[in-house]
Amino acid sequence: MKISEFFETTRISFEALSSNKMRSFLTTLGVVIGIFFVVLMGWAINGLDSTLDKTFNAIGTDMLYVDKWNWAGGRNWRNVEARKDITYAQALEFCKRIKSAEVVMPQGRAWGRQVQFKNQLLNGITIMGVPHQYALTPSGNVFQGRFFSQFEDMNSADVAVIGYNVAINLFPDSNSLGKTIKIAGRSFTIIGVIEKRGTFITDFMDNQCYIPLSSFFGIFGTTGRSISIAIKAGSEEQLDEVRSEAVGIMRAVRNTPPGAEDDFAINESQAFREESKTMRIAVYGIGLGLTALSFIVGMIGIMNIMFVTVTERTKEIGIRKALGATRTSILIQFLTEAAALCFTGAVIAFVICSIAIYATVKIFDLAFPPYIPPALLLIATVVSILVGIIAGLIPAMRASRMNTVDALRYE
Amino acid sequence: MNTPIINIEHIARVYDMGGEKVHALRDVSLNIYPNEYIAIMGPSGSGKSTMMNILGCLDTPSSGIYNFKGLDVKEMDDNDLAEIRNREIGFVFQTFNLLPRASALKNVELPLVYSGVSRSERRDRAIKTLEEVGLGDRMQHKPNELSGGQRQRVAIARALVTKPSIILADEPTGNLDSKTGVEIMRLFQELWKRGNTIIVVTHEEDIARHAHRIVRIRDGKVESDTTNPQSAIA
Numbered sequence: 001m002k003i004s005e006f007f008e009t010t011r012i013s014f015e016a017l018s019s020n021k022m023r024s025f026l027t028t029l030g031v032v033i034g035i036f037f038v039v040l041m042g043w044a045i046n047g048l049d050s051t052l053d054k055t056f057n058a059i060g061t062d063m064l065y066v067d068k069w070n071w072a073g074g075r076n077w078r079n080v081e082a083r084k085d086i087t088y089a090q091a092l093e094f095c096k097r098i099k100s101a102e103v104v105m106p107q108g109r110a111w112g113r114q115v116q117f118k119n120q121l122l123n124g125i126t127i128m129g130v131p132h133q134y135a136l137t138p139s140g141n142v143f144q145g146r147f148f149s150q151f152e153d154m155n156s157a158d159v160a161v162i163g164y165n166v167a168i169n170l171f172p173d174s175n176s177l178g179k180t181i182k183i184a185g186r187s188f189t190i191i192g193v194i195e196k197r198g199t200f201i202t203d204f205m206d207n208q209c210y211i212p213l214s215s216f217f218g219i220f221g222t223t224g225r226s227i228s229i230a231i232k233a234g235s236e237e238q239l240d241e242v243r244s245e246a247v248g249i250m251r252a253v254r255n256t257p258p259g260a261e262d263d264f265a266i267n268e269s270q271a272f273r274e275e276s277k278t279m280r281i282a283v284y285g286i287g288l289g290l291t292a293l294s295f296i297v298g299m300i301g302i303m304n305i306m307f308v309t310v311t312e313r314t315k316e317i318g319i320r321k322a323l324g325a326t327r328t329s330i331l332i333q334f335l336t337e338a339a340a341l342c343f344t345g346a347v348i349a350f351v352i353c354s355i356a357i358y359a360t361v362k363i364f365d366l367a368f369p370p371y372i373p374p375a376l377l378l379i380a381t382v383v384s385i386l387v388g389i390i391a392g393l394i395p396a397m398r399a400s401r402m403n404t405v406d407a408l409r410y411e
Numbered sequence: 412m413n414t415p416i417i418n419i420e421h422i423a424r425v426y427d428m429g430g431e432k433v434h435a436l437r438d439v440s441l442n443i444y445p446n447e448y449i450a451i452m453g454p455s456g457s458g459k460s461t462m463m464n465i466l467g468c469l470d471t472p473s474s475g476i477y478n479f480k481g482l483d484v485k486e487m488d489d490n491d492l493a494e495i496r497n498r499e500i501g502f503v504f505q506t507f508n509l510l511p512r513a514s515a516l517k518n519v520e521l522p523l524v525y526s527g528v529s530r531s532e533r534r535d536r537a538i539k540t541l542e543e544v545g546l547g548d549r550m551q552h553k554p555n556e557l558s559g560g561q562r563q564r565v566a567i568a569r570a571l572v573t574k575p576s577i578i579l580a581d582e583p584t585g586n587l588d589s590k591t592g593v594e595i596m597r598l599f600q601e602l603w604k605r606g607n608t609i610i611v612v613t614h615e616e617d618i619a620r621h622a623h624r625i626v627r628i629r630d631g632k633v634e635s636d637t638t639n640p641q642s643a644i645a
């Protein structure tokens with residue numbers, strides 16, 4: 001087949017499609033929906049990944065948290081519940097012993113508290129008692145004001161650094177810095193606001209308030225709660241070394257008998273990655289299933305319409321063959337037509353998808369960016385053309401093998 | 412005499428209609444030389460179209476020898492036959508057989524698409540050929556915007572555009588009124604004068620009058636093969 005013939009064939013194909021627009025459109029619907037799912041799936045996974053990356057960065061990819069609780073499930077809840085609290089003394093001992101960490105600090109946490117500004121109440125806030133070193137971890141990045149100093153830390157100063165959601169909820173249109181809020185009856189002056197870190201899995205991180213650890217104990221006491229220990233390893237490469245040292249020290253500090261299971265958890269951002277794996281598989285599974293289904297439906301539709309087209313155009317096939325079209329030419333003509341049909345479907349799907357994704361992101365204010373990876377568009381295009389070729393193969397073969405004389409006589 | 416373009420010997424064509432055999436052609440022999448103008452005549456069902464289809468390489472004989480320009484057609488595969496049809500043969504049909512959605516120009520360009528001629532050359536040649544058949548002002552018209560005579564002229568232009576060795580016309584005036592038919596026959600006359608080889612199937616004596624050789628077929632056999640003394644060769 002010559003190049004000039006191929007171009008002509010492609011032109012003829014699109015012309016044939018546009019001569020029957022409604023039918024062509026309905027035929028491509030399966031492919032449109034198939035491509036729609038592929039792109040949507042790609043977008044969701046891409047969004048999931050970028051959200052997770054954000055989460056990891058917010059938590060800190062080189063951070064470990066020694067805690068009574070495991071972040072991610074999979075453990076026997078009763079066993080975890082039965083663990084003894086990590087006491088402040090144990091935490092201090094741990095901090096003193098560990099050598100491989102860059103920064104290490106105990107932190108107290110009080111869940112579900114109330115924060116009050118004048119007569120405005122905000123519920124469900126986690127009060128975090130942290131040392132001033134917290135400013136050195138990614139979670140301590142302030143975007144307004146500053147974190148508290150060593151001096152304020154040591155003197156149990158009544159200063160607070162608030163999370164992003166706390167700031168926008170209590171002070172929607174005014175500056176929060178310098179304002180006085182009440183936490184558990186005690187007044188604190190706001191000196192900083194932590195930048196927004198939360199995503200759909202880690203929204204809780206923006207509902208926190210940070211006060212000096214000493215002030216925290218002043219309010220909530222040191223007993224009756226489990227202290228957690230934040231460790232900054234320094235880099236991701238050092239995580240393994242720091243983790244194994246942490247496990248050893250913690251077991252020693254808590255007198256865990258040799259051979260017994262750890263009665264504490266070492267949490268890290270990877271836990272979320274584990275959790276996200278299930279989500280990824282679910283998205284992939286549903287996406288691929290729906291895609292395959294729509295492509296199969298689409299393929300049947302296209303095959304059917306191509307059979308109709310071939311029959312309708314029997315006379316045309318006869319004419320073309322009489323004028324010198326080879327079997328291959330006829331075959332390629334109808335394959336091109338089927339591929340053009342699917343390609344058109346793909347283009348329609350891209351347009352619909354872009355609008356749908358953009359609208360979804362805008363309307364629901366999603367953390368997912370409205371971004372479709374270009375590689376995905378390429379794959380979807382190639383797949384749609386392949387679908388067309390496969391679906392068109394049998395009808396096109398039938399066309400190419402028609403007896404010329406019979407085809408010419410067809411009315 | 413010079414070598415024939417077409418040489419068939421003892422050609423037969425049998426259609427197998429589910430056990431019942433239809434002998435459309437039995438033992439036909441014929442030589443066709445360059446620049447001949449032949450009319451093939453005979454009653455309906457005598458096998459004229461069957462013979463044209465074989466001569467035009469649209470169909471192959473059940474038995475017998477067919478040499479086209481010295482090449483054995485029996486030895487050719489599908490692609491070879493397509494190429495012969497494309498380069499060597501120009502078809503004109505009773506029902507015109509134009510592509511309904513394509514303009515006159517596109518219809519005439521079509522055989523050149525399959526010869527791999529470039530777009531611009533296709534266009535130039537199609538325009539020139541349409542002008543030759545007197546349709547220079549109807550090139551963008553679709554078949555349904557043309558009269559029967561004009562449609563047949565488009566079909567003739569399409570047959571001519573590849574400069575074939577032979578033009579085969581199966582009842583080209585069958586769907587035209589007699590006045591238009593005469594015009595078309597005048598066009599064939601013109602083409603013959605310019606050196607084309609033409610075979611026309613007809614059952615009208617009026618039409619056959621134009622040819623200088625008349626082959627009469629009956630029951631799948633050549634009944635007579637005569638030069639036409641009163642042919643309008645003038």
Ligand SMILES: Nc1ncnc2c1ncn2[C@@H]1O[C@H](COP(=O)(O)OP(=O)(O)OP(=O)(O)O)[C@@H](O)[C@H]1O
Nearest residue numbers: 426428433434435454455456457458459460461462
């Ligand atoms: N495809 C076919 N299958 C079976 N029989 C056929 C086929 N084509 C033609 N025949 C038979 O072969 C015989 C010759 O047919 P053909 O079409 O060649 O006649 P014709 O001379 O062209 O007739 P007309 O003047 O009516 O066009 C007829 O008996 C016809 O029924």
Ligand SMILES: [Mg+2]
Nearest residue numbers: 459460461581
């Ligand atoms: Mg006939």
